[in-house]
Amino acid sequence: MLIEAFTEAKDPSAPHTNEDRLVILPGRAYAVIDGVTDRLGTRFDGMLSGQYAAMTVQRALEHLLSAPDGSDDPVAIVNALTAALAPVYEKHGMAERAQADWNFRISAALALVLVRRETVDVLLVGDSGVRINGNHTIRVEKDLDLITSLLRRQAWPVIGRKVSDPERHEQMSRQVTWHGTQQSLENVAGTLDADDMAVIESRAIAANLEALPHVSRADIENLVRGGIVNAQGGYQNNASLQLGYPCLDGFEVPQHMLKIEQFSCSDVRTIEIYSDGYFKPGNGFGVAAWEKAFAEAEREDPAKVLLYPSPKGSTASLWADDRAYLGVRF
Template sequence: MNIEAFSRCKYRAVDRQGDDVPFILPGIAIGLFDGATDAKGTLINSTPAGRMAALNAAECVAQLLAPTENRKLPARELVNKLSTLYAKSFEKHSVSPLPATTLALAIDCGENWRFFCLGDSGIRINGSEILRHTKLIDDVSTFARVALFRDQSKRLPDLDSAEMAARRAIFLGFDDAVEKGIMGRELADNIITKTIVGLSLQNEGAIVRDFLTAGICMQYRFANEVGNSLCYDVLADGTPQIGDWVDAWRPKEDVQTIEVFSDGYAKLPDNPTVAAWEAAFEESDRQDFHRISEYATVKGGTEDEFFDDRTVVIIQCPRIQPT
């Protein structure tokens, strides 16, 4: 087995830590964790909350999967046990709500690989089969942020300023943005309405409005909850409720390459190498630097930051002859 890994924080000057954590335990599991960037910059023992989430999750997974029998637990039981360990890992910090993280793992189960994803980090098998779950609440944030960016880019002197204004509004909420003079109430209402209509969410318009006015900083209210289409599963407070995880098994003899990647890679390459992944990233950055068109997402790039942290872990598997 050959393993190649690359992780780059979002800060171009590399003067702060990112929230991605690669995970490599040969013979047990290989993958990554992508902690949710804290909208208010919360630190836990001088570590960004999102990074702490990813680090703690990595320790919990290592503990849980060390016994071989745990690697074959039913998905619900696996998630429940991991959620319990994760909550315990934060007890000494008195943190509420718990920071959130995704996970994507290739778990070694003897004759089989088990591929498990919770959140929007993904796995590609043999360069073609993609395992990944996306969530609607991110589409809402993206739609609204792109609309606000386009407006701000006409009003502000440069695109970096437009990005930071739009990002602040999405993360801290439209109510805060109106109060701070970033946008007017009429513009806020217009963008919210366009988002609801554009994503065909008229039946849940009040929920979308509540989310956008409060911002991503309050997104935890939808994590591991049920009751509306913005709810989603993640490793955070509580236990995933919806079952929005990916759990797939493949015989090792059928798997030649495994690529585990965070959402900092918007464009997937043709070849399973770090060089190819980085080339694909650079191409997407040239095509849509501010992430408002082909690769639209919750944040865009600036002179100081890439649009997100990015991590990829690649496994070139030994050829196994069927018995």
């Protein structure tokens, strides 16, 4: 067996800020955990909420799967991880705020591979991915993320006509994506005015209607106008909405929103698990191949507005996101 693993923070000079975590239990389980970036600067025991969520899930998962009587049923695992996160809110006096406002929740995505006697089971909660044998990719694509990514793409040239500094350009594009086109103009004063925001909103709605004809106009307008902070929370673990998506946050994750696939052990030669900080998959197994693909994506589209649309891009000093890769060759 060969195991290769790598992770790096979006700020390479501050590795302690990395919100991605790895779980490696050889012959038993492998996972990548991606803590969701906090929007409000909320801290738990000195850590940002994404780090705290990822650490809590990592510890709970390792404990559960290392115990002699630990369950390896995917649904039971999700329930156990939810139960591990739930007490955090009471501990920090945030139970009511977390219940009412998604922005106060600690959240994490999970990509888990369980190795059993006869099968290899894949469990996804969120948008990290798994690749089996280098050619079969399992991932949940979120239309919701594409909507805010296209919002940023439409905002990019409008902002570019107003600012020349690359860092400021990226900062303002995130401001639009995070808070939407209906945010207070005080937030973008000195860069964008009401006419600019109206242009961005109109173009973003039109672009999304064309790219996502199956999504309702109401949902598109909601996310464009409200952005991630003001609109996205209503979709998290909400099975009643078309754009609802699963996430570990201490609240119930609807079972049918989980992505579970099973393979025969005899058919699996390699397992690769990765977080969404990789915008392009490696053309082969291993850290070197995936880091080469990462470098190519950064050269091709560092701002993430052309080939690899994202709610955030890279700058000279920061990557767009933390990234993690875990590969196992049997």
